[in-house]
Amino acid sequence: MLVLDKIGWQLPEGDEILKNITLEVPDGKMTVVTGPNGGGKTSLAKIIAGLAMPTEGRLCLDGEDITSWDMTERARHGISYAFQQPVRFKGLTVRDLLEIAAEEKLGMERICRYLGEVGLCAEEYVDRVVDASLSGGEGKRIEIATVLARKNARIRVFDEPEAGIDLWSFTNLIEVFQRLKQQKGEALLVISHQERILEIADRIVVIAGGKVRTAGDREIILPRLLAEEKASRCPQKQERSCAK
Known part of the structure; x- marks a missing residue:
């Protein structure tokens, strides 16, 4: 506690x-x-x-x-934290952030699971750089996915x-909270x-x-x-x- x-x-x-x-x-x-x-x-x-x-x-x-x-x-x-305003990381991809959070290499199955829970297609986002090219909503969902990937949280x-x-991603988020x-x-x-x-x-x-x-x-x-x-x-x- x-x-x-x-x-x-x-x-x-x-x-x-x-x-x-x-x-x-x-x-x-x-x-x-x-x-x-x-x-x-x-x-x-x-x-x-x-x-x-x-x-x-x-x-x-x-x-x-x-x-x-x-x-x-x-x-x-x-103790893991998802920012209200997502942080941008030049040079780091979505895969990089998820693996840093999980503290291990991740296969596509797990990457698909984490990104799917926030309404993102892994194939489209796994190699995207987490910089200003992402919209605010995309950055927010990726931020949440990294918290979900945290090992031993x-x-x-x-x-x-x-x-x-x-709205669709929000509905998914409610389901994620219920599972957590x-x-x-x-x-x-x-x-x-x-x-x-x-x-x-x-x-x-x-x-x-x-x-x-x-x-x-x-x-x-x-x-x-x-x-x-x-x-x-x-x-x-x-x-x-x-x-x-």
């Missing part, structure tokens, strides 16, 4: 982005972090992946303090995986606003203003979120009705 204990993070100029974040990411569960834009969700994902270091608090993995570990050390211990972190992909949930001992942490992703979560954490507003089982949290969303739309409908 990954535990975040009173995590705080400030920018060098002093802006406080995360404030006293305490939560658990349990093994064998899918935890979805949601909330308003600018609330600190992506910052939290970067803290977990080791792309940023907290200014307060600590992170523990199975009881071991990993707060000082960088991204490489965390990756070695099974303990925690897979996906930052808004639905961004920039088409069935893998014993592996934790999923997904940053998302999408209701279909929230519907398959085991736990939902709502981050707003850099703080945990609420957290708990999907069966409890999701109905509240949907009711709040519905209520927020009602005044707008009433205003339009009065204007008529």
